[in-house]
Amino acid sequence: MPADSQLPDVLEKLHENQLALADxxxxxxxxxxxxxxxxxxxxxxxxxxxxxxxxxxxxxxxESLRKTVR
Structure with a gap:
């Protein structure tokens, strides 16, 4: 499991993948x-x-998670 500070980055990449697959x-x-x-x-x-x-x-x-882990 990634460190808490890396979690938003990982989720952002998954979201980008979701958008690319949808397209x-x-x-x-x-x-x-x-x-x-x-x-x-x-x-x-x-x-x-x-x-x-x-x-x-x-x-x-x-975005909310990014604010929380900063």
Whole structure:
């Protein structure tokens, strides 16, 4: 387990990875949609919407943790 002072940095990197994966998956979903599989595309884009909704809370939590460990 990383030291407490490193935890916000690790969480920030995980958050960045989450955003990058969401972007890649969204691109795949759009590609699928263009090829006519709208059911699959809708499911993918729905999952992306959940990631987007939670991203702001995750970011705020990381900022709060940064203030706590300083």
């Amino acid at each position: 890649a998956i969204e691109s795949i979903g759009m590609w699928i949609d263009q090829r006519g599989s709208t059911d699959v595309s809708s499911h993918v884009l729905g999952a992306i919407a959940t990631l987007d909704l939670n991203a702001e809370s995750v970011r705020k939590g990381i």
